[in-house]
């Protein structure tokens with residue numbers, strides 16, 4: 702059994718998660734349509750979706766296990782294994798690459814002492830490469846959970862790390878759009 706499998710926990714939905722999923726089921730035309738936001742509900746509680754979370758979705762939404770794993774494995778923002786507390790997904794596709802993504806990645810690697818694709822030993826940070834994040838004109842971009850940071854520079858990436866170390870998730874460019 703791998704180390705990450707050892708760390709896997711059983712999913713027992715909190716009352717908040719249970720009520721969130723119940724509301725989603727009511728809001729969508731079919732139970733199965735609530736799959737993606739229900740995956741987020743589990744992810745927000747656990748940080749990933751363990752096998753027991755899949756079983757919960759199968760029962761709640763009347764979908765097959767294969768359907769849940771199909772969706773979980775298609776989208777890179779969903780996880781089936783425990784992950785670092787902060788997963789920094791830097792877009793390294795062509796537009797962001799041209800705009801300096803490599804320098805941003807290099808700065809993160811230097812400051813965290815790990816390489817792209819690795820996590821820090823304390824489990825606090827991981828750096829991942831991401832394919833296009835859909836903000837090509839605003840690159841280089843970095844996704845942190847539901848937040849998208851745009852026009853990054855090595856200095857801004859370092860600032861982001863400093864804030865996260867202090868427990869602050871700085872307001873991202875996409876948060877601004879949601880608030881406006």
Ligand code: FES
Nearest residue numbers: 792797834836837
């Ligand atoms: S290439 Fe980076 S967001 Fe599209």
